[in-house]
Amino acid sequence: MELKVQPIDIKVGKYKVVLNTIDAKELGVYEGDRVRVQGHTTLTAIVDFTEDMIAPGMIGLYHEIKEQLRREWTEIVEVFPVDKPRSTRIIRKVMDQEKLEKEEIYDLVKDIVEENLSEIELSSFLTSTYINDLTDDETEWLTRAMIDTGDKLEFNTHPIMDKHSIGGVPGNKISLLIVPIVAANGLLIPKTSSRAITGAGGTADLMEILAPVEFSAEEVKEMTEKVGGVLVWGGSTNIAPADDKLIKVEYPLSIDPHCQMLASIMAKKGAVGADNVVIDIPTGLGTKIANVQEGRKLARDLINLGDRLGMDVDCALTYGSSPVGRTVGPALEVREALQVLESGKGPNSLIEKSAVLAGMMLEMGGVAAKGKGHDLAIETIKNGKALEKLKQLIEIQGGDPQVTSKDIIIGEYTAQIMAPTNGYVIEFDNKRLIQIARIAGAPNDKGAGVQIHKKHGESVKKGDPVLTIYAEKKDKLSEALTNAQRKSPIMVEGMLLEQVQSFKEF
């Protein structure tokens, strides 16, 4: 059928067209079906219906498809109904719990990356893998397909180190310490991080206070080769792009299927060419991993998947029921991390967690003897080499290397939450703490967040400040305060619970 083009200047993230129901019936297509649109170029698009927005005889082309066709623009296109892509039948197999072949998974991931699948189809795929986990083989292929459909870093020097923290713990600013410690000891660590979606600040949100974080994969490689490491936002690279597209659908469903979590983590590590990976698995109340048993299972699965992909993975089960350090929110966390690097002093939970994880990497990378990694990490903080390395990272990423903790601007509006009664510090709800920081403006308002004053086991008197809320905007402060006053917040310091080593080391 020949139809006249009507551009619709809206980005929908997919190749989509809108047909009048009259033409759609004539073509024999229904909403969600595919058509081939043929001008000078040929593209396949998902069909939407309208009864009035597009007149009969016209075809509405959303931004993405319009852009593709624009190179050789034509007024009239030929439109044919075509079968759904093979990956829709593959998704049906996942629903039916049939095992997938390697090439089927590659087809599926390719269609995810190329935006050939609708949200309905992606949601069905993710829901199916949430209900029935993929097998180890399928998870490996999913990970490999995610790696292969994006940019990959290939270094000439080895080993390449990497780390990842499973989310859910407030104030987990440890990458700002770990990456410089590892790089200062001569290892390469091209660290890509995320921005917060549900949190109060991802590592990328934090680092952005010190330097730009958006770089291509090629730039990440070059910078890492020059100074030993980077702290960049993974979303700006084209590393494992399928993952971001899946997260966009997982988020509204509030799910993180086990196999997808494994593939998501390990694809990013595989794509940067990591040889040795340390994974921080916070467990406990309010984290993603409810208890140590579940944490051990995840650790085994990560180690197993790493083994299949040729990466040595060590996992650390860490105490995640309370914040790391005493600050939550981008600027507060950056200031706290800089203070530790500048003075060698600070909250035990922050220094210890960073040193243990960095130490594991120093040992894996062969620059510390077995059992000596932690001490070397602490020494790298105390002797100022970690700070010096962080400044090199800041400089190569285009920030100001002269920055000190005093330069970090914190929100000017503050309010304190006082202990409502005499007594001892009891547990804190991570989710509430993040919630309060978010209401105060984090992570978008970099200066917003929460400072925690009272530690585990300490006695407090009625009226003692327990928490200070910071905000950049007055109304956000008062909203956060009102919210916080509903519950008196208490904290317990973080500590390493257990270390799970790679199978290879047994």
Next chain:
Amino acid sequence: MELKVQPIDIKVGKYKVVLNTIDAKELGVYEGDRVRVQGHTTLTAIVDFTEDMIAPGMIGLYHEIKEQLRREWTEIVEVFPVDKPRSTRIIRKVMDQEKLEKEEIYDLVKDIVEENLSEIELSSFLTSTYINDLTDDETEWLTRAMIDTGDKLEFNTHPIMDKHSIGGVPGNKISLLIVPIVAANGLLIPKTSSRAITGAGGTADLMEILAPVEFSAEEVKEMTEKVGGVLVWGGSTNIAPADDKLIKVEYPLSIDPHCQMLASIMAKKGAVGADNVVIDIPTGLGTKIANVQEGRKLARDLINLGDRLGMDVDCALTYGSSPVGRTVGPALEVREALQVLESGKGPNSLIEKSAVLAGMMLEMGGVAAKGKGHDLAIETIKNGKALEKLKQLIEIQGGDPQVTSKDIIIGEYTAQIMAPTNGYVIEFDNKRLIQIARIAGAPNDKGAGVQIHKKHGESVKKGDPVLTIYAEKKDKLSEALTNAQRKSPIMVEGMLLEQVQSFKEF
């Protein structure tokens, strides 16, 4: 946050708004989150993101929400982030295989009807129920909720009769015979039907050739009270509207979860106030129900659900591996049905299937003695009363009651498929037959379709016509012909395999 309104005149079928990512970050919302939009009226909407389509400080309002706010238009609206509706947590429970409470299912269905759920959320719900079927209790509540969230017919006279055929069999025009037979014998049968989505013609597509089929629930009731029955399109009434919204998401996934199929059928019967229901379950190659065992299970489940809802349900397992009658496509089917009613003669598969099912209803409705329903149905065809009743239906729906089979206009372009060799008739692929009729233009081109010449067991000689393809457009004919020539089509006549009676009658 105060934002300036920018209307977007596109219907998206939901309350949706578009925010610039800058404002979205400031509000702390992400794609798929909800915001409350407050002008003179207050509405909750699902958030989409844009980086360029809507400027910072503006909010794009899609058609549906714009319409709602328009009554008291305002330039500036206040926008707040709000929690997701409770039904998103209910969907998560379905994913986790937790049992739902009655009011949870009502909440969910209410949100489905009111378009408060995104396609991602609906897809997850349907995929979950496809993988893990709902319990009998949950299915009953789902059905009741579907009934209660739409219009209901309440008749003073009883019993009210209804029928339903599970889809997948080409040429299943039996409602055009059954409804007049039942109504001619003094029973009320307010029959709502569907249009074809994947088929070559639904009953509503067929009846539309004879009379308008779009009426409100109230009109359906009035017409039924006047002439004993109607043949209308269910989609134009507001009967069980949740069902249509779920089908829109099931279609692209090519799934029909068991509990949804049960609820979909029985909600429509419950909403029209049916007391006695006959359900036709075609089984065999190419139908939705692969074999008799599966058909019996579905029959038991339908009877059980009917019992819970206060409806007597009888099911007939029918032979579904080949078409009913000898025509596929709206006009051809209407002509064939009229010919049977006019002459009392025609394909055995069509007359027998209609008489058996109508006979079951006549017995259930108490107007035929046990075992005498079939004969009364045949008599009602032969003595012309069924034809007379159909004409009354046509007239009350606004069609021409003088219509005869000769008036039905069939596509002017025809092509014959000949037997490629001497031999006997063997099986036919239903899906291919429907496909050929659709390529020829059905159901949109009413005159398009397929006439079947050779019946089961008959010998054919090379060159005998096996099939005639009809089309309204020359190019569609040649496309269908090319497609059909890939395979020589053969048919087997339909017959009743087995009758499953309601538990109550045992």
